[in-house]
Amino acid sequence: MSIIRRVRDLTVATLNERLEKAEDPVKLIDQFLWSTREEIIQAERLYQQYMGHGNHLKNQWLQAEQMKEKREQQAIIALKAGEEQVARIALQDKAGSEERALQYRELYEQTLNNIQDLEQQLRELRSEYQAVYDKREYYAARMESLRLQQRMNARYAGGPTAAAPGQQPSGMFRRLEDRITDMELEAKSLREIRRAGAEFLSEAGSTIQSAIEREMEQLKRKLQQEGWKSS
Numbered sequence: 001m002s003i004i005r006r007v008r009d010l011t012v013a014t015l016n017e018r019l020e021k022a023e024d025p026v027k028l029i030d031q032f033l034w035s036t037r038e039e040i041i042q043a044e045r046l047y048q049q050y051m052g053h054g055n056h057l058k059n060q061w062l063q064a065e066q067m068k069e070k071r072e073q074q075a076i077i078a079l080k081a082g083e084e085q086v087a088r089i090a091l092q093d094k095a096g097s098e099e100r101a102l103q104y105r106e107l108y109e110q111t112l113n114n115i116q117d118l119e120q121q122l123r124e125l126r127s128e129y130q131a132v133y134d135k136r137e138y139y140a141a142r143m144e145s146l147r148l149q150q151r152m153n154a155r156y157a158g159g160p161t162a163a164a165p166g167q168q169p170s171g172m173f174r175r176l177e178d179r180i181t182d183m184e185l186e187a188k189s190l191r192e193i194r195r196a197g198a199e200f201l202s203e204a205g206s207t208i209q210s211a212i213e214r215e216m217e218q219l220k221r222k223l224q225q226e227g228w229k230s231s
Helices: 004-020 025-080 085-157 172-225
Strands: none
Touching: 025 085, 085 172
């Protein structure tokens, strides 16, 4: 597991703890989304830097390979001309080019592995962001429903069934029930979000494909009605 992934897990664990105590879990989810978006931006910048560095290493490697082949051909030409000393110099330079090619190739392959790891981390961050964002909209709607319910409870708290003077307002128990519901929501929200993230990724592909196929069949039927024949 990478250091970035371990730090990310610690961040999520902290968010879990804070959600259980939050007055407004949606605000914490927004902070989490903002933090994740910043991580994505930084990872994308690092990815671009890695790509540029990888291209540079690849060019150096290929240039060294070309120089190695060129020096070998020069050595052959020198031998044919009877210039053995020149051939030795060319072969010596070839050996140096071959060593440089090997060094740059090793650096390039290492960088390529790092790029692949970074690509995987980017995919995870983007899918996590999307899954949390989708669930955030749902929980924001639920929180708004709770707030409206609380306002309605408060509005009608002073009706004919209001408590006697000196007692707590009659809407207290209704608001308390709403608050308990909020706390339960806060405690479960992130667990549901992260579990839904994995389900979202696995189900999204087949769902979208099925929708596309259905729409394709509808279009074919429509075109056939208009006299179109499929090939």
